[in-house]
Amino acid sequence: MKLKQNYLLALLSAFIMWLAWPPHNWLAPLLFVGLVPLLIALKQITNTSDKKTGKKVFLTAGLTFLIWNTASIYWVFNSINAVNTGFVGTIVSLLVSLIPYGLGALLMTFAFWMYYRLSTYTNKKWIGYSSLIAFYISMEYLHQTWDLAFPWMTLGNGFAGMHQVVQWYEFTGVYGGSLWILLSNILAFEAYQQIKSQKQYKLAGIWALLLLLPIGYSIYRYKNYEEKSVPVNVVTVQPNIDPYEKYGTTSSTEQLSILTKLSDSIAQTNTEYFIWPETAIPNYADEERIRSNPEYLQAQQFLSKYKNGTLITGIESVRFYHDKRTISAKENPNGGFYDHFNAAIQIENSASVAFYHKSKLVPGVEKMPFPKAFSFLAPVFSKLGGSVSSWGWQEEPGVFYAYSGIGVAPVICYESIWGHWVAGSVKQGAQFIAVITNDGWWGNTSGKDQHLLYAKLRSIETRRYVVRSANTGISGFINQRGDVVQQSKWWTRTALKADINLNDEITFYVNYGDLIAKLCIGFAAIAALFILVKKWILK
Structure with missing residues (x-):
């Protein structure tokens, strides 16, 4: 009976x-108590003398995290249809698509199981x-940094829809939010235990202060934050081209015509930036010969009408090599090797061209995890229609500098989930952030809404405007406080414009990154070593 009760908890x-969880924005405060039922269940399990306590702890925590993860990011399965990498590639993508549900939940469960193991060796709460x-x-x-990365469900992301209460992310990043939520749940659980057994409310008061003090500071910071007044007129375009027709019935030339007409429809003579979405130029352009590429010439011809105009757009590009100079390079049937990239390109009214290659690639769909370890499988995958290397990438964040001197952080799709990666571009001189994405693969699900909301956290961490161009939506502008000041509707062909404010000041988070996470890793390593030593001694 108690087992069923624990599973219900x-x-x-x-x-x-x-x-x-987003997009249930105004229910975000439930995060402060969401894990309390689980902690009650684990307490009841560990209070028994059952030899299978560890297994029950693992299964009970695992049930919570598997259901929560699956319900929140169910839409990931939609992206499987976007894969076209042969039989093996499709099978691998199908398996790796389980990472967000199974592996993410497994890591969360493992954390609770390790906590249980340590608690058996110490009485100090x-x-x-x-x-x-x-x-x-x-x-x-770990789920942010390794080759199976999918940091979508990081606890601190939960306040993306209520950004007014986490303005202090400019100091801590999202791991400050994770720490806050975990501390709150622990204190709420202990307060519940104290009230239940002793009829005392001291811990409840401490818990209230833990919530109110950060919220109070954040709201004060939100209301008193002032942006620098260095306006730049920017146009962002949402062409609304069905991603499943993008590579078939609609040619690259037609797609560019749609983009240029939408841009012209609202642009001003003083417009300085045009932002087009991910893979807006989908023709595998040779980067070395880009200045003779028809689509590049078409884009530059459009830009010639705007004296100070700069275009940032998604493009699929190719680089050819004489030798295998990168781990992602594939053998060219005509001799040599090549890399193909999901890239961004900056085009100006000059011969100047800059490329940025998407680096945070979706495991299994865009990149085989641990490519060095699995490199020996390359011949097999090649024969069966897949690739062990997938898309190419670059190792460091990038910045696009225009002729005017303005620096922009090019961020492609999935990369906008990585706070430290975006901060890296800002640290190099980016004065605003351009997120280019497709988001059409997921359909009209909460995935597109979560993706938009998470970009608000990047604006707070860096105090930079975010300009978002999504193929099918949602496109828009997010100011330095995290407010969405303008946005498009889903599945609508449109263009938006705004005067955004540039910023060149560096936040504490941009300077020092994920300090909280790194401190936790150090403490976790000591705790894990303690468990191993204790286990060895008891043997």
Whole structure:
């Protein structure tokens, strides 16, 4: 009976966390108590003398995180249809698409299981709870940094729809939010235990202060933040070209005609930037010969009407080599090797051209995880229609500098989830952020809404305007406080314009990055070593 009760508590936690998750914006405060039912269930399990306690802890926590993850990002399965990499590539993509659900949930579960293991070796609650926070945030950071990365469900992302209460992300990044949520749930659980057994409310008061002080500071910061007045007129375009027809019935020339007409329809003589979406030029342009590419010439002809105009657009590009100089390079049937990129290109009213190659690639869909380890499979994959290397990438964030001296952070689709990556571009001199994405693969699901909302956190972390161009929506402008000041509707062909403010000041987060996560990794390593030593001694 108690086992069923514990599973019901686990399901309750999953339900509350799902309710609190974007785009359920005004339910975000539920994150402060969403894990309390799970903690109650784990307490009941560990209070028994059952030999299978560890297994029950793992299964109970696993149920919460698997249901929560799956319910929040169910739309990931839609992207499988976008894959066209042969039989093996499709199978691999199908398997790796389970990463957001299974692997993400597994890492979260493992953090709670490690917390349970440590708690069996110490009676000091603060050590146990500190380890829980350290293990959990360390797992989040791992899921941001390794080749199976999918940091979509990082706890701190949960406040993307209520950005007014996390203005302090300019100091901590999203891991500050993860720490806040975990601390809140632990204190709420302990307050519940204290009220239940002792009829005392001291911990409840501390818990209230933990919530109110950061919120109070954040709202004060939000209301008093002032942007620098260095306006630049920017046009962002949403061509609304069906991604499943993008490579078939509609030619590259036709797609560019749509983009240029939309741009011209609202542009001003003083417009300085035009932002077009991911893969807006879908013809595998040779980067070395780009100045003779028909689509490039068509884009530059459009730009000639705007004296100070600069175009940033998505493009699929190719580089050819005499030798295999990158791990992602594939053998060219005509001799030599080549890389193909999901890229961004900056075009001006001059011969100056700059490329940026998408670097945070979707595991399995755009990049085979751990390509060095699996490089020996390349011949097999090649024969069966797939590739072990997939798209090429670059190792560091980039910045596009216009002739005017303005620096822009080019961010392609999935990359906008990485706070430290975007911060890297800002640290190099980016004065605003251009997010170019497709978002059409997911359909009219919450995926597109979450993707837009997460960009608000990048604006707060860096105090930079975000200009978003999405093929099918949602496109728009986000100011330095995280407010969406203008946005398009989903599946609508349109263009938007705004005067955005540039900023060249560097926030604490941009300077120092994910300090909280790195401190947690250090504590988690010590805790894990302690568990191993204790286990060895007890043997």
